[in-house]
Each structure stands twice: as C-alpha cells, then as structure tokens.
Amino acid sequence: MEKMLYTAASGAVRILEAQSIRANNLANAETTGFKADLERVKAMPLPGTAGSFNTRVLAQTQGSGFSQQSGVMNPTGRKLDLAIRDQGMFSVMADGAEAYTRAGALVADAEGQLTIDGRPVLGVDGPLALPEYKDLFIGEDGTISVLPSEGGVITEVGRLKLVNSDLAQMQKGQDGLLYRRDGQALAQDGEVRVDSGFLEASNVQAVTELIASMDLSRQFEIQVKLMKSAEKLADAGNRLLRNV
Known part of the structure; x- marks a missing residue:
C-alpha cells in the first residue's frame, strides 16, 4: 500500500x-x-x-x-512600438545585469530615458535617453533619430543594442526576461532588423x-x-x- x-x-x-x-x-x-x-x-x-x-x-x-517560436507581428502605428524580424532581442538592464526580451513597447519617462516594462533600454553606448523632439524615426537597424522640438535638422541620438543568440543557450529568469546561461553579455549584432509601429504578440x-x-x-x-x-x-x- x-x-x-x-x-x-x-x-x-x-x-x-x-x-x-x-x-x-x-x-x-x-x-x-x-x-x-x-x-x-x-x-x-x-x-x-x-x-x-x-x-x-x-x-x-x-x-x-x-x-x-516567434509571435505574430501586430500593427500599432506607434513609432516607439518595435518588433524584431525573425531572430534577435532587445537589451535592457535588470537589477544591475544585462537581460534580453522580445517585447518592444518602448516608453520614454519624464527625463526622456527609454524603458521597456520600467527597465532601461540599452543602446550600443549604454542606456538611451531622448531629448525633446517634434518627431521621431527609428530605422530598421535600430538607429533612433529625432527632429528637435525647435525644428532644424534631423539628428541621430542613439542606436538600440540589438543582439542575437541561439535561444537554446538562453534561460528565462523569474522576471520573464532572457539571460545567457553563462551570465555573460551578448555583443551587438548588426544583422538584426526591427520594424517600427509593430509589436510581437505572445507565442x-x-x-x-x-x-x-x-x-x-x-x-x-x-x-x-x-x-x-x-x-x-x-x-x-x-x-x-x-x-x-
């Protein structure tokens, strides 16, 4: 028994x-x-x-x-909404460590710093912050350009750190973000492409x-x-x- x-x-x-x-x-x-x-x-x-x-x-x-598996790309029309084509991930800071996500709903806080779900978004040179702007443009390679609020010439203000890795080498943390199993940071991958005005749905x-x-x-x-x-x-x- x-x-x-x-x-x-x-x-x-x-x-x-x-x-x-x-x-x-x-x-x-x-x-x-x-x-x-x-x-x-x-x-x-x-x-x-x-x-x-x-x-x-x-x-x-x-x-x-x-x-x-990748989720469906849903159009939103919002310029700070980004979806990665095929493979790749966005880089964010989480509890002092670099983490990765496929979620691309960028939000600028009161100081202009870009965040995803409240976590700072990383560019190739560190966290990204936007100046006051009249219009904003994000290229497919993650380059962010703005038209200053007082007008003038369109200026590049930074570039998103887009990375790529075999997802089998990644693990999901309790916060839902992805981390490398060895704890190391991923390098920028110039082949990753994004589309502005779209968000990737859950898979x-x-x-x-x-x-x-x-x-x-x-x-x-x-x-x-x-x-x-x-x-x-x-x-x-x-x-x-x-x-x-």
Whole structure:
C-alpha cells in the first residue's frame, strides 16, 4: 500500500507543478513578446533497501526552457512600438545585469530615458535617453533619430543594442526576461532588423494550453482516486489484522 500511495502522491505533485506552468502561460497569452514555458518531466528512481527491488520512481518536473517560436507581428502605428524580424532581442538592464526580451513597447519617462516594462533600454553606448523632439524615426537597424522640438535638422541620438543568440543557450529568469546561461553579455549584432509601429504578440497557443490544463485536471483526479483506493486497502488490511 505504501508504494501505491507514494506513486499516486508523487504523480499528483508533478501534475500540480505542470498546472502552474500551463496557468502561467495562459495568464500571459496577451503579454507582448512572451515566450511560453515548456514542461518536461524526469523519472528519478529511488534507491531501495538491501535485498529489495528498486521499484519506486519519483516523477519530477524540471525547467525545460521556453518555446522559441516567434509571435505574430501586430500593427500599432506607434513609432516607439518595435518588433524584431525573425531572430534577435532587445537589451535592457535588470537589477544591475544585462537581460534580453522580445517585447518592444518602448516608453520614454519624464527625463526622456527609454524603458521597456520600467527597465532601461540599452543602446550600443549604454542606456538611451531622448531629448525633446517634434518627431521621431527609428530605422530598421535600430538607429533612433529625432527632429528637435525647435525644428532644424534631423539628428541621430542613439542606436538600440540589438543582439542575437541561439535561444537554446538562453534561460528565462523569474522576471520573464532572457539571460545567457553563462551570465555573460551578448555583443551587438548588426544583422538584426526591427520594424517600427509593430509589436510581437505572445507565442502562447491559448487553446492548446487550455486543453492541456483540462487533461492535467483529469490526471489529478485519477491520482486522488488511487490515493483513496490505497487508503481503503490499508483499512481493509488493518481490519483483517484486528480479527486475527
């Protein structure tokens, strides 16, 4: 009975962890540039006692990265909304470290500093800040130019640090940003191109995630029934022992 109960309980725990991954994906189905988390389970055999068979296996959910699929590019008409064509990432500062994201909704704060979700956006020469301007232009290579508020000549004020890396070498942090596994900063990649007036949608497939959540709910119910069956069998065995 102990082995049956252990198997059912470990399965239920694994299912709850998988449900949290699916729920997080569904919650971010409308988050710009979000990459869906993937689920991977590893079977970990547990050592038995001397003379016994090693029959118990722990099912453990492991971090398995994220979906590398690109999201749909949605037009917004806003010049500070940027979407990266094909491969590439924007660079931002997060807690003193360089991080990367596909979200391109740039916002200028009161001092003109560009941010994404409140984090400073990095240019090739450091954080970017905009002067007062009458009009703004962002080239496909990330070059930012403005027409000064008093008029005159269009002036280049900076260039976004656009980077590229095999996403298999990246990991997602708790803040949803991407980091290199070795902790090093990526170099500027001059081949990355952006489109102004667009935002990349989340790559979460909401219907797929919802179906997976429903399937996990049914699996959890089965594990609970197994635990109840183990309890009934244990009670029946105890009654037999009491009647001996």
